[in-house]
Amino acid sequence: MKKVIINGKEYKAEEGTPLKDILIELGMEFPCGGTGRCGKCRIKAKDVQPTEKDRKFLSDSAIEEGWRIACDKIADDYELECKLTDAVKRRELGACNIIVSIGVKEIKIGIADDEIAEEVTVVNPLYDGNGISGICENYDKNGKAQTKLLRAVLAKESIELFEKYGKAKSETFAVAANGIFLKILTGIKLDEKDIDFNAISDGHNFDLPTEEVYFLPCVGDYIGGxxxxxxxxxxxxxxxxxxxxxxxxxxxxxxxxxxxxxxxxxxxxxxxxxxxxxxxxxxxxxxxxxxxxxxxxxxxxxxxxxxxxxxxxxxxxxxxxxxxxxxxxxxxxxxxxxxxxxxxxxxxxxxxxxxxxxx
Ligand code: FES
Known part of the structure; x- marks a missing residue:
């Protein structure tokens, strides 16, 4: 599995996936249909080796600055910037729910009605390279700030998804994570045991743009929903x-x-x-x-x-x-x-x- 970072967000791709397929999904335009004839599908990707097509359409100085054309590239572990338009037709959502899965290193956030319409993967802001122990230590020392940080990322990414789908907020916000992350998100001390998170979600303000928060069950601290x-x-x-x-x-x-x-x-x-x-x-x-x-x-x-x-x-x-x-x-x-x-x-x-x- 490859990880390509596009405009600061990470997307996973099977080995050999044309970069064009991902960029079209995200709303980038390929004027000649990605057939390599127009040279207009420009991206900035310094780490990508220039190809013959790049040399055909771009000057040496543009290549030096990191410009490439996108349609002959394969998605891989590199970073790029590109211009996306809102012209992509997003499907009309029957209902608006946000689904979140929090992992140690990354968080997946999706917008869904009966099924996920779109999902993004972002870096878990609590991860500092010291594993789950590091996350717990930071939370013990600096609880409120860590809670705020996690909520802020979830809220920001949700709002970006709402904007794309013309929604103001979600009806339900479902979070799947282990007990540690649920404690951080809800602001509960790590040494508390046997918490029914859903019992505290009603009427509780988690600073999330939703009417209702629903936590998937977890077992103990480490086995998550x-x-x-x-x-x-x-x-x-x-x-x-x-x-x-x-x-x-x-x-x-x-x-x-x-x-x-x-x-x-x-x-x-x-x-x-x-x-x-x-x-x-x-x-x-x-x-x-x-x-x-x-x-x-x-x-x-x-x-x-x-x-x-x-x-x-x-x-x-x-x-x-x-x-x-x-x-x-x-x-x-x-x-x-x-x-x-x-x-x-x-x-x-x-x-x-x-x-x-x-x-
Ligand atoms: S879309 Fe025309 S060259 Fe890439």
């Missing part, structure tokens, strides 16, 4: 593993789900040993689960899963899954059920984990 939302789409006999700095694995059993979280994970030799121990811990005797791998470090974990003789496949966490929460009460009930039957395993207190780790 974003990953629990994914479990709803899986059958029993599945382990889902989210391979980020905050590592989460959930095993979906018939009557009970078990979940493990490890924070500030490094996927070095020791970290991967811990991952192997978690897989063994969740894999009960006679249980041959299918493994769904998510996240930035999924490829590092792949070898372990293959080594255990398990079948697996890679996925991407989808904002549309939390969005489905708004689709109906039945789904809400199901997600709440997923929550209530998910038990958290503390690996530090688990003898089995330590036994597998030492193997």
């Amino acid at each position: 974003d990953i629990l939302g994914e479990t709803v789409n899986c059958g029993d006999n599945t382990i889902i593993i989210d391979c980020e700095e905050l590592f989460v694995a959930v095993s979906i059993g018939k009557d009970n789900n078990e979940a493990v979280a490890m924070w500030d994970m490094s996927y070095d030799e020791v970290g991967l040993k811990a991952v192997r121990a978690v897989v063994k811990l969740l894999r009960k005797e006679g249980f041959t689960p299918f493994v769904r791998l998510y996240g930035e470090y999924a490829e590092k974990v792949e070898k372990i899963i293959a080594g255990e003789g398990l079948e697996y496949s890679f996925y991407e966490k989808k904002l549309s899954n939390p969005a489905k929460v708004l689709g109906g009460l039945r789904y809400r009930a199901k997600l709440n059920k997923e929550k209530s039957v998910t038990s958290e395993i503390n690996v530090l207190n688990s003898e089995e984990f330590h036994k597998y780790f030492a193997e």
